[in-house]
């Protein structure tokens with residue numbers, strides 16, 4: 632019996648489009664910013680993003696080809712992080728106007744932590760006029776890892792995480808800080824689904840999923856929760872979240888319940904309880920009343 636001819640890899644894989652659109656932004660006045668190699672970017676496209684898209688089909692690959700992606704210096708990504716911290720301070724001023732003192736302090740304690748980003752998704756009109764854009768600092772990732780292989784997997788996870796924000800992009804109630812405790816774990820969940828769907832990596836006998844799951848565990852709580860969502864027997868529907876974002880200023884109690892539960896139980900999360908809290912956040916429709924509408928009007932005022 633004749634075996635069918637083997638398809639060559641060149642036939643199976645589309646021509647790389649991703650690597651050609653990446654923008655490398657050197658730190659002004661220098662040419663020393665550490666950048667990922669073309670080979671690494673080709674690996675992300677051919678062995679992770681494109682084949683994972685076949686499996687998961689969330690639209691990550693088309694976003695990767697559509698949205699400008701900048702690789703920047705550690706200094707630049709840190710400056711962007713500071714800009715986000717300022718945005719969060721503005722959010723808190725707005726929140727102070729719409730919630731009572733007790734809930735305000737609870738929110739402040741629950742929601743505010745300083746951004747120390749290795750990657751960022753910047754939607755149009757949030758923190759800047761242009762967009763959307765993705766910024767990743769391979770230099771910062773490289774500075775945090777001794778092994779090149781660890782940097783490679785962290786960069787792959789970061790890139791897909793930022794693209795996860797891109798597929799969940801939707802108008803919000805104008806408060807960035809309310810969004811992060813749901814959005815960040817979901818973006819990590821999506822990234823873990825994508826990286827997992829392409830099967831084990833055999834490069835140097837090093838297990839890609841083992842590395843990235845260990846990495847996610849070391850991240851701040853709201854990111855680490857992504858691993859719980861990824862491993863959960865329950866479904867955390869990122870599209871339901873996307874559709875619910877504009878209602879967030881009406882969901883402050885549900886958000887606080889979610890954050891407080893995670894903070895108290897991260898090592899011991901009950902899937903059913905977590906799913907119930909998530910559903911409360913994404914639940915639609917809600918009852919509108921005059922007070923809520925007045926609060927919303929205040930938020931949209933510039």
Ligand SMILES: [Zn+2]
Nearest residue numbers: 792796815818
């Ligand atoms: Zn993120």
